[in-house]
Amino acid sequence: MNLHRALTSLTLFLLPLLIHPARKGAFASVNENQIQAITSYVDPLINPCDDYYRYACGNWANVHSNEQYYEVTSLMDHKVNKRLIDYFQNYQLEGSSEAGNETYTDKLFLYYQTCRRTKSLQLKRYLQLVRPSSHLDWQLMLEVREPNATWPAERFNWLFTLAKLRRYNFKGAFIEHILLLDVDNDSNRYLIDLDKPTDKLADEIVIAALLIELGVERARAIDVAKQLHKFEERLLILRDIADKRGPQSISLSKLKDEMPEVPWQLYLQLVLSYTLTEDYEVQINNREYFRALNKVLENTEPSLIDNYIMVKFALFLMKDSADNFTKMDCMWDVRKKMELAVNFLYKQQFYGGSDAKYIADVERIFNLTRREFSARLKNNRMKLLPNQLEFLQSKLSAMRFNIGNLPASADERFIDKYYADVHIDPNNYHKNQLLLLKLRSRKEHDQLTAPAPSPSDYYFISDGDSCTPYFLFPKNLVIIPYAFLQPPAYHVNMHDIMKMGIFGFVLTHEIMHGFEYSGVRFDSSGITDWLGKSILSEDEFVSGFECLSYPKTDSLDERAADFMGIRVAYDTLFHPNSSMNARQPSFTDITPRRLFFLNVAQFFCGNLQPTFYEHDADDVRLRQTLKQFEAFTLEYECKPGDAMFVEKRCELY
Numbered sequence: 001m002n003l004h005r006a007l008t009s010l011t012l013f014l015l016p017l018l019i020h021p022a023r024k025g026a027f028a029s030v031n032e033n034q035i036q037a038i039t040s041y042v043d044p045l046i047n048p049c050d051d052y053y054r055y056a057c058g059n060w061a062n063v064h065s066n067e068q069y070y071e072v073t074s075l076m077d078h079k080v081n082k083r084l085i086d087y088f089q090n091y092q093l094e095g096s097s098e099a100g101n102e103t104y105t106d107k108l109f110l111y112y113q114t115c116r117r118t119k120s121l122q123l124k125r126y127l128q129l130v131r132p133s134s135h136l137d138w139q140l141m142l143e144v145r146e147p148n149a150t151w152p153a154e155r156f157n158w159l160f161t162l163a164k165l166r167r168y169n170f171k172g173a174f175i176e177h178i179l180l181l182d183v184d185n186d187s188n189r190y191l192i193d194l195d196k197p198t199d200k201l202a203d204e205i206v207i208a209a210l211l212i213e214l215g216v217e218r219a220r221a222i223d224v225a226k227q228l229h230k231f232e233e234r235l236l237i238l239r240d241i242a243d244k245r246g247p248q249s250i251s252l253s254k255l256k257d258e259m260p261e262v263p264w265q266l267y268l269q270l271v272l273s274y275t276l277t278e279d280y281e282v283q284i285n286n287r288e289y290f291r292a293l294n295k296v297l298e299n300t301e302p303s304l305i306d307n308y309i310m311v312k313f314a315l316f317l318m319k320d321s322a323d324n325f326t327k328m329d330c331m332w333d334v335r336k337k338m339e340l341a342v343n344f345l346y347k348q349q350f351y352g353g354s355d356a357k358y359i360a361d362v363e364r365i366f367n368l369t370r371r372e373f374s375a376r377l378k379n380n381r382m383k384l385l386p387n388q389l390e391f392l393q394s395k396l397s398a399m400r401f402n403i404g405n406l407p408a409s410a411d412e413r414f415i416d417k418y419y420a421d422v423h424i425d426p427n428n429y430h431k432n433q434l435l436l437l438k439l440r441s442r443k444e445h446d447q448l449t450a451p452a453p454s455p456s457d458y459y460f461i462s463d464g465d466s467c468t469p470y471f472l473f474p475k476n477l478v479i480i481p482y483a484f485l486q487p488p489a490y491h492v493n494m495h496d497i498m499k500m501g502i503f504g505f506v507l508t509h510e511i512m513h514g515f516e517y518s519g520v521r522f523d524s525s526g527i528t529d530w531l532g533k534s535i536l537s538e539d540e541f542v543s544g545f546e547c548l549s550y551p552k553t554d555s556l557d558e559r560a561a562d563f564m565g566i567r568v569a570y571d572t573l574f575h576p577n578s579s580m581n582a583r584q585p586s587f588t589d590i591t592p593r594r595l596f597f598l599n600v601a602q603f604f605c606g607n608l609q610p611t612f613y614e615h616d617a618d619d620v621r622l623r624q625t626l627k628q629f630e631a632f633t634l635e636y637e638c639k640p641g642d643a644m645f646v647e648k649r650c651e652l653y
């Protein structure tokens with residue numbers, strides 16, 4: 001029977017009666033599905049006090065053995081991709097390329113389609129489309145085409161070539177030029193930051209293979225790869241030169257006096273397509289490096305420098321492009337290249353009318369967790385001074401969140417305008433990729449001159465690859481991607497215990513970034529403050545972090561955010577006066593506290609295949625977080641001697 005038709009044929013009078021049980025059904029199923037999934041991942045042969053990760057996640061890899069994702073966050077990204085793929089399956093263009101009135105959704109579709117139609121990456125095409133300058137080809141490309149021609153080295157200028165490539169968002173050969181918010185004076189203002197690069201050159205064999213693909217003869221390709229590595233060794237020595245002064249603001253005219261050999265002003269003019277005045281200030285690091293670099297480059301064959309830049313640029317584009325050209329890969333690529341458009345479309349298509357309900361619920365959780373942390377601060381376990389406490393409280397109360405990384409006032413017109421200059425070529429993926437990279441770089445640089453957006457209209461120009469929430473220090477802002485607002489992390493109808501286990505825990509983790517070692521110095525508007533910095537040397541703060549640094553980790557701040565995040569999320573839920581529902585749910589026998597911990601574990605479950613950036617591996621994180629937490633050891637009755645029990649517990653806040 002067609003339920004949909006039956007429903008729509010009912011009178012308005014009857015409708016409210018029907019909606020109630022329908023909602024209840026949905027309510028039950030999201031919770032029941034979650035319980036079923038959680039229980040299917042448990043390995044009952046493992047004692048939770050021995051290894052909670054293997055207990056809660058031991059079967060995850062078996063259950064998901066035939067899937068393309070390898071842990072919970074990639075599962076959620078996968079679901080988003082699938083939804084968007086389905087949406088574009090039968091998509092009809094609204095405007096047309098000929099009339100030049102394609103809508104932003106048309107552009108998403110066209111880019112997706114050109115990606116799907118691509119059989120393989122043609123590196124040569126990129127290098128034909130973008131050359132060192134308009135009157136000069138890449139040396140190796142010329143060599144391949146006309147073996148006997150002479151490459152006009154005198155036309156080559158490494159700095160101007162880098163300026164041209166920076167417009168395609170390429171950074172990392174000789175210079176790293178990025179944009180930073182001025183956290184010293186005005187966190188609404190962007191600074192151009194110039195520094196030495198930190199990346200690594202690809203292996204010789206990778207470079208040789210790339211050159212062979214470009215048509216370079218095998219022996220020559222191997223030879224060039226060797227030369228580049230030798231060159232890289234010399235550059236690495238330069239990178240070791242110490243930066244005595246650290247980052248400093250300097251006007252272009254002063255920079256010119258100090259370093260006349262590097263025409264920075266001209267470089268920036270080429271990147272920006274307008275001229276900066278002589279008194280314009282940029283932030284420079286590692287001046288000694290740049291001076292030494294210039295000397296080395298003066299004594300290097302221009303063709304070698306050209307080869308070096310070309311190889312790095314080609315590798316950058318390869319890494320940036322869709323891996324393969326499957327539906328999934330292409331949708332990944334679309335999301336990464338056109339983040340604003342995808343987020344807006346997602347909001348329109350998949351949130352639609354329920355947007356307000358989600359926002360209100362996220363706000364409820366955000367407010368309650370903040371209130372809980374605020375009460376904890378008032379207890380002042382760390383014996384902070386009244387003005388330090390006041391500083392932390394005002395920062396906490398000024399903290400905000402943004403769902404979907406969209407400006408609050410964004411509408412269709414705004415999004416269409418944002419992409420107005422992008423006209424997707426239905427037959428040329430490579431060109432489109434370059435167009436979108438160029439747009440990204442331009443939009444980023446536009447922030448240098450644009451008036452500061454209001455806090456609610458701020459959005460972060462990212463590289464579009466996070467589905468989990470993140471915290472922006474200079475904005476005192478938590479960004480919550482749409483991908484995270486779905487099961488298993490969250491559903492508006494989920495029971496509070498489950499909501500707090502993943503979503504609440506992760507949200508609190510992000511809030512806590514404002515209070516850990518690197519974060520505490522920023523004030524309520526994201527500016528570094530002496531009062532914030534003064535907390536760094538308070539005894540209890542120092543000893544708390546010292547305690548957390550065992551066992552050794554490269555991501556102490558992440559550990560601190562987990563450590564606090566789980567406590568605050570737990571207390572928010574189980575506090576005797578909590579307005580949240582922490583009562584035994586009817587849909588399971590698992591006790592509320594165990595259910596909470598099992599849900600926390602879901603965020604970390606996976607097959608442990610991926611590498612973890614800036615965090616410990618997921619299993620290490622979960623064990624470390626829980627064994628430090630008294631409420632956990634009490635609930636599972638873990639005892640001294642158990643792996644999930646530590647004698648010496650750390651304290652922070």
Ligand SMILES: *[C@@H]1O[C@H](CO)[C@@H](O)[C@H](O)[C@H]1NC(C)=O
Nearest residue numbers: 094095096099100101102103
């Ligand atoms: C685009 O232009 C064509 C031709 O002028 C018109 O028929 C079509 O309605 C326009 N579409 C949009 C979305 O503006």
Ligand SMILES: *[C@@H]1O[C@H](CO)[C@@H](O)[C@H](O)[C@H]1NC(C)=O
Nearest residue numbers: 143144145146147148149150
């Ligand atoms: C290039 O030069 C070599 C020797 O100088 C000559 O044998 C060869 O024919 C030339 N090739 C082309 C394409 O002109």
Ligand SMILES: *[C@@H]1O[C@H](CO)[C@@H](O)[C@H](O)[C@H]1NC(C)=O
Nearest residue numbers: 182184185191248249281283
């Ligand atoms: C911040 O402002 C102070 C003076 O108010 C100035 O001395 C300093 O150079 C500025 N810093 C930056 C990064 O602009």
Ligand SMILES: *[C@@H]1O[C@H](CO)[C@@H](O)[C@H](O)[C@H]1NC(C)=O
Nearest residue numbers: 119322323324325326327329
């Ligand atoms: C690319 O996709 C094809 C077809 O789905 C698959 O056979 C191949 O293994 C994939 N390659 C990579 C590198 O993922």
Ligand SMILES: *[C@@H]1O[C@H](CO)[C@@H](O)[C@H](O)[C@H]1NC(C)=O
Nearest residue numbers: 360361363364365366367368
């Ligand atoms: C959350 O807190 C803010 C500011 O304190 C308040 O304006 C808002 O109404 C609260 N929202 C909810 C849902 O509690």
Ligand SMILES: *[C@@H]1O[C@H](CO)[C@@H](O)[C@H](O)[C@H]1NC(C)=O
Nearest residue numbers: 375571574575576577578579
């Ligand atoms: C809960 O609220 C009551 C009444 O407002 C208060 O007396 C009590 O101290 C609160 N309990 C806790 C643990 O805060």
Ligand SMILES: [Zn+2]
Nearest residue numbers: 509513558561
């Ligand atoms: Zn974090």
